[in-house]
Amino acid sequence: MQTVQGYRFLTVEDADAMTEEENLRLFKKHIGQNLGKMLSMLGFADAIPVRAEGMHITLNDGREILDMTGHVGVLVAGHNHPRIIEARRKWGERRGLETWKFFPSPYQGALCHNLSLIFPEDLEIVFFCNSGAEANEGAMKLAQKYAGPERKMVAFTDISFHGKTHATLTVSGSEQHQNHHFNKLENCHMVKYGDFEALRELVESNLIRKGVSRVGTFIVEAIRTEGVVKPDSRYFQQVRQLCDQYDIALIFDEIYTGFGRTGKMFAFEHHGVSPDICSFSKAFGGGKATFAGFITRPSIYNKAYAKMNEATLHSTTYNGYGEEIVSSLEVLQIIQDERLVENSEEMGAYLLHRLEEVQREYSDLVAEVRGVGLLCCIKFKSKTEKLLRMISSTGSEAMEKFVTGAIITKLFQEHNILTFTPPHDSAQLLITPSLIIRKEHVDQFIEALKQVLGSSLWTVGFSYMKKLKG
Ligand SMILES: Cc1ncc(COP(=O)(O)O)c(C=O)c1O
Structure with a gap:
């Protein structure tokens, strides 16, 4: 041998x-x-x-x-970008702890703090991971856990892309042609992008009792990347109201559009509404780190993962290693400094x-x-x-x-x-x-x-x- x-x-x-x-x-x-x-x-x-x-x-x-x-x-x-290279070089030369699995990381804390500044309202609890699909998977799991066992239905739109894992593929309307090759996630329902009545109809035709719908999650892109489709802002304002009325967790996928791509820090800013959970990736790693995450409100996170034994109900090995964190800290600063x-x-x-x-x-x-x-x-x-x-x-x-x-x-x-x-x-x-x-x-x-x-x-x-x- x-x-x-x-x-x-x-x-x-x-x-x-x-x-x-x-x-x-x-x-x-x-x-x-x-x-x-x-x-x-x-x-x-x-x-x-x-x-x-x-x-x-x-x-x-x-x-x-x-x-x-x-x-x-x-x-x-x-x-x-020379500043990201320099930040990574300096970090590497310190021979510091890279993996931060068993200790709270001050560097992660700093990055979360910075994210909470650029995200609106009380979006401040962050989960780090490696890819866009993984961020959306985590976001959907969080929404489902928040909504509870009676409200497992997920609404998604007909033109959309959220990734290529089983769950994210199921809710990617634009990938419907290839979905028959793979097992799908249950309880996912497609509605027309930009059509508020279609979403309302889905929510209100699935009432368990007065004011409670089986639909617990809506995942959507504030601006659809491919084809640059920007629905009317009225659509998103109505969506926000409906989600508030029925306590539906609204997930915005900002994986492509986030961090300035559309001329605003986040695409949802074009519509004057905020998500309950927002996934991000791509630009977040500054082109040097494969990095992603999602951010949410305490009211969502704390209800979803309320018990001590639920602290690791969603986790991954590679979430927020030193070099990734340092790259993101630097790129956010660059976005600001270089306007x-x-x-x-x-x-x-x-x-x-x-x-x-x-x-x-x-x-x-x-x-x-x-x-x-x-x-x-x-x-x-x-x-x-x-x-x-x-x-x-x-x-x-x-x-x-x-x-x-x-x-x-x-x-x-x-x-x-x-x-x-x-x-x-x-x-x-x-x-x-x-x-x-x-x-x-x-x-x-x-x-x-x-x-x-x-x-x-x-x-x-x-x-x-x-x-x-x-
Ligand atoms: C809007 C959107 N969501 C999710 C993803 C999936 O990200 P990843 O390829 O990192 O899994 C992409 C990838 O292009 C995307 O554009």
Whole structure:
């Protein structure tokens, strides 16, 4: 039998020296054949990123890529913000306690205090965890425990995404197509997003007795990230009133929208209402820590986990290690010092203004542009003749799917700009750059986008077919 000592483990230096081919081979073998193919088709496997700073990623072929994705919203303060790196370095050099499992951590305490300052009302009790889905799972468990055994029904909306664990997938309306593959959580009911009457009807048609509904939880996004859907504020005000009337725990998922993305610290601020529980992640780790959490009111938490033996009814091993906490302490300070929420509002308005210009110039291709702060999207007309002509003279249905991909590839390969399409609507680009973005970055992106939309995409379509076979 081979001993551990007998293995020739690959090192960071070995990884540094890898060719693009070897990198893609290992990715396809160990992480995902089809995912590898997809990244390769888009052109993202042709070179390897070696450095990332601020708005830019440097590739090993020397190219400097402008990152307009914010890496799915994680990079609130850009890549490798020097202050976050410094805070982590200083923390590491102290050789302090990292794990804090058996002692109350003053660093966790400080971060919770800071969160309680930026969240409204008495939202002040915090649970730390690792991912958005985990934060929503915890939030839903808390709501269910609060509501009690008679009121286990959970309402969620038809266009929504809350994660890919069993529970969060069940309540992700936009993922309904894939839910039949997996076991679902019981007692979850879908209502139309933005339709107050649908929610009221669900609540009031499930009364146990006067004034008490089986619905105990409502989970919703204050602004739906994908497609940038912002319901009328009246909707959320009515939702808040209904939740108060029936004591329903209102969970806002701010995983993508939180910490300035929409030009306000939290998206719910656009509606003038507050949640009972709010989940957050992505920006919270400053792009350096995989970090998430939820915050709630004492009245909710203390009723839900009232007994001594319930103190660990919800827990996880990795919740609030030193380096995560230090990263978040620093990123919150950066958001304030660098006025990133204000910049998100200002640059978001400018980006939207310029996207509207693109829509006017390419109205045969662009169906719609939307934006709230630096949460923006551009939707393409999926079946226009021009698109089909751009891709191939024959114009098959299959080729049509490649349109957004081809635009992404061209922006990347010919204009050094990174963009992405969200999973549930491949006919749109979701544009969520870091909140440090400046006007010149917006201009560079818009000029490149115009050139791509004015050019032919058929060569990209052809290379896709080749890579799809490979
Ligand atoms: C609104 C929203 N909720 C939940 C999640 C799930 O977060 P995670 O991927 O960290 O599990 C996401 C991820 O994109 C999200 O956008």
